[in-house]
Amino acid sequence: LVLCCKGVPQTLAAFGLEAFLDEAGCKLVFYLHRVARGVSLSTTCLLSGFQAIKLCPSISRWMDLHIRSPKCIVLCCFLCWVLHLVENIHIVRYATGPINSKNKTMDKIYLYCSSPIPGRLVFSVTAVIFFFTDGMCLAIMIWTSSSMVLVLHRHKQRVQHIRSSRLSPRTSHETRATHTILILVSMFVSFHALAAILSFWLTQMQNPSQWLRSISVLVASGFPT
Numbered sequence: 578l579v580l581c582c583k584g585v586p587q588t589l590a591a592f593g594l595e596a597f598l599d600e601a602g603c604k605l606v607f608y609l610h611r612v613a614r615g616v617s618l619s620t621t622c623l624l625s626g627f628q629a630i631k632l633c634p635s636i637s638r639w640m641d642l643h644i645r646s647p648k649c650i651v652l653c654c655f656l657c658w659v660l661h662l663v664e665n666i667h668i669v670r671y672a673t674g675p676i677n678s679k680n681k682t683m684d685k686i687y688l689y690c691s692s693p694i695p696g697r698l699v700f701s702v703t704a705v706i707f708f709f710t711d712g713m714c715l716a717i718m719i720w721t722s723s724s725m726v727l728v729l730h731r732h733k734q735r736v737q738h739i740r741s742s743r744l745s746p747r748t749s750h751e752t753r754a755t756h757t758i759l760i761l762v763s764m765f766v767s768f769h770a771l772a773a774i775l776s777f778w779l780t781q782m783q784n785p786s787q788w789l790r791s792i793s794v795l796v797a798s799g800f801p802t
Contacts, residue, residue, distance in 0.1 A: 578613030579801040582606050586690075587794045600673055603690035607672040608665060615661035615710070617801055621765060622714040623653050629721035633728050664706060667699070700780070711773060715766055722762040729755050768800035 586606060589597060598606060627650060672690060733751040775793040779785050 578609055579617055580798055582610035582613060583794055584798050587791065591791060598690060604669050604672045607690065608668045611665040611668055612658075612661045614797070615664065616657050618711060618714050618769060619657040619661070620654055622718050623650070623657070625718050625721040625725075625762070629724050633724045660710075664710070667703060704777075707773075711769065715769060718762055718765055722758050725758055726755050729758075764800055768796060772797040772799075 583606075586598065729751040733749055772793065775789075775796055779790065779793055782789075
């Protein structure tokens with residue numbers, strides 16, 4: 578959804594096709610993109626959290642054992658969808674169709690759609706909400722990933738003498754798992770942090786250049802890709 582709702586329209590616009598969406602289409606594309614982005618962020622964070630609960634004894638002690646069940650995972654994913662569907666409902670009001678006026682300085686133009694600059698109060702409230710939810714997901718992701726890496730490192734040290742006696746030249750399972758976790762969390766944090774910075778920067782500029790908007794879309798599509 579993230580790639581289809583933002584990447585495809587932006588690509589079409591980059592090749593010169595403009596005003597191919599009406600107002601209803603713009604609202605739907607903007608809304609689905611924001612919802613899909615939030616759900617992608619939350620579910621990846623949930624994945625890391627459930628992995629940490631299964632792997633780390635220190636977390637499992639004070640977590641209810643039922644949280645490992647598939648029903649709880651489905652419920653958490655459903656709540657993520659509901660949260661982001663409600664959180665982004667304001668986009669339906671503010672996103673509009675393409676503007677044909679020559680004076681485009683008061684709108685954030687995306688070639689195929691536009692989004693008028695909201696009032697300072699609305700912008701501040703939405704910025705705080707998005708900063709809190711995104712920051713919380715990033716913090717949980719870093720914490721759970723660090724916990725898993727630490728557990729894997731300790732386990733590797735405990736069984737190292739067993740493996741050294743076998744003289745196995747292969748990379749251990751713990752090392753491969755650690756590399757996978759580190760790659761995932763590094764890409765996750767880097768792409769989302771950079772995308773958030775670029776998005777905030779764009780909202781503060783009166784008339785941002787098209788190449789900056791394209792870079793912002795490209796970075797935002799990095800992690801989903």
